[in-house]
Amino acid sequence: MRAARLFSGPELGAGAESFRDHRRRLGPAPAGSRNLIATLETSGLRGRGGGAFPVATKWRAVAKRSRGTAVVLANGAEGEPLSWKDRVLMAVRPHLVLDGAFMAASTVGATQVLLYLGEEHRAAAAAMSRALAERPEPERNIARLVASPNRYVAGEESAAVHFVNAGVATPTTVPPRPYERGVDGRATLVQNVESLAQVALAGRFGDEWYRSTGIDGQGTVLLSLSGAVAAPGVMEVEAGTTVGEAVAEAGGSSEPPRAVLLGGYFGTWIDASQAWAMPLETSRLKALGLSLGTGVVSILPDRACGVCETARMMQYLAGESAAQCGPCFFGLRALADACTGIAEGRSGPAELQRLQRWSSQVRGRGACRHPDGAVGFLQSALQVFWHEFQHHRAHGIQRVA
Amino acid sequence: MATSELAVDRIRCDGSGLCAELLPELIQLDDWGYPMIAGGPVPKHLLPDARRAVAACPVLALALQRSQQAPR
Numbered sequence: 001m002r003a004a005r006l007f008s009g010p011e012l013g014a015g016a017e018s019f020r021d022h023r024r025r026l027g028p029a030p031a032g033s034r035n036l037i038a039t040l041e042t043s044g045l046r047g048r049g050g051g052a053f054p055v056a057t058k059w060r061a062v063a064k065r066s067r068g069t070a071v072v073l074a075n076g077a078e079g080e081p082l083s084w085k086d087r088v089l090m091a092v093r094p095h096l097v098l099d100g101a102f103m104a105a106s107t108v109g110a111t112q113v114l115l116y117l118g119e120e121h122r123a124a125a126a127a128m129s130r131a132l133a134e135r136p137e138p139e140r141n142i143a144r145l146v147a148s149p150n151r152y153v154a155g156e157e158s159a160a161v162h163f164v165n166a167g168v169a170t171p172t173t174v175p176p177r178p179y180e181r182g183v184d185g186r187a188t189l190v191q192n193v194e195s196l197a198q199v200a201l202a203g204r205f206g207d208e209w210y211r212s213t214g215i216d217g218q219g220t221v222l223l224s225l226s227g228a229v230a231a232p233g234v235m236e237v238e239a240g241t242t243v244g245e246a247v248a249e250a251g252g253s254s255e256p257p258r259a260v261l262l263g264g265y266f267g268t269w270i271d272a273s274q275a276w277a278m279p280l281e282t283s284r285l286k287a288l289g290l291s292l293g294t295g296v297v298s299i300l301p302d303r304a305c306g307v308c309e310t311a312r313m314m315q316y317l318a319g320e321s322a323a324q325c326g327p328c329f330f331g332l333r334a335l336a337d338a339c340t341g342i343a344e345g346r347s348g349p350a351e352l353q354r355l356q357r358w359s360s361q362v363r364g365r366g367a368c369r370h371p372d373g374a375v376g377f378l379q380s381a382l383q384v385f386w387h388e389f390q391h392h393r394a395h396g397i398q399r400v401a
Numbered sequence: 402m403a404t405s406e407l408a409v410d411r412i413r414c415d416g417s418g419l420c421a422e423l424l425p426e427l428i429q430l431d432d433w434g435y436p437m438i439a440g441g442p443v444p445k446h447l448l449p450d451a452r453r454a455v456a457a458c459p460v461l462a463l464a465l466q467r468s469q470q471a472p473r
Contacts, residue, residue: 330433
């Protein structure tokens, strides 16, 4: 069901909420403290950037290594092509994100706050920049915006740190991870902007309040709904809202659905009949071997072709390899070209064996998880669209959307 | 007793393939010539070959390191 926590307050169409209105509505943000980490821990808040890592655990790890010189990097790069929720959040509720970032800074002992957001997301950047100018001087003095390049991997946390340090938004070999050695060699908390906005509310109203909505007390989540729905867009729902309920909230299906892409380009295709009842909540989905990723729910209509769509997305992911690790650079290219061959009717079922072989060779063999994400996505495509992959010649390329 | 395992820096590795020549028992090449390493501790009798493979890597991408503790 639709919910309004991050999106409570003025109409979203009214644009960014001013600092004055924000403070009047919610009161001042509490200072960061060890207690805040405890609150986040009992609330159960997990990161909303795709990894679903427990927020409290990450903060504690940075606090432990900080020595008062840590860095907070608010991650709003949002390179996922089907995700808009971070830029919408920043455009309408910039002060929630800033509250969370400064609460994080005072909690972990950071002297610098970097607001890392996509260079092409102009409305979000303008809102964040204006919002920062409204903040008190001590906050303004330690924070600045960093425009991230418009690439899929630019939001990966080691890539974000690499970009700030060296101007190159490619992942680096880990360890050391950013929480150990990040921006300028300092312990760095890289946290998605929706996570920070959730912190701004949980820190004000407490863990009991946080857990008072959503399945298993998991609060609310932002979704980016796209594809065959009447009103695509960004929506805040109670955690555990089913795919079908979310689609109904978005005005229902615009045409009969064939499959649902859950989590984004690194996500999973699910047959629409199975997906409809699935609860959009991290732990529930994990129990099903699935991930909410960045909150992407995209509906493939029945008239579209899953093979062609998968081939197109694999080409994108191959093109977005940082080209640093051989198995990712060559492997994803080979997988994408094999998919395209099947989609275009140039190669037959024998190619499917090669897809399996290469998938197993590529998995787990990059410095970052880019190849793993792409292969996981492809495996789900082979499952859901198995019949179509085997018989693709039969219905040919005229069905390419 | 401490055990050792092989680790490859994927960003450095440029697929020369020397490691697989020197230690075929534990290292195979994928279809593009990059090493796929059998996980787990290196058996004692293969340690000399493993050290040779590490030393032969022209870009210092292969390392023999103490078996990792569970990350904290």
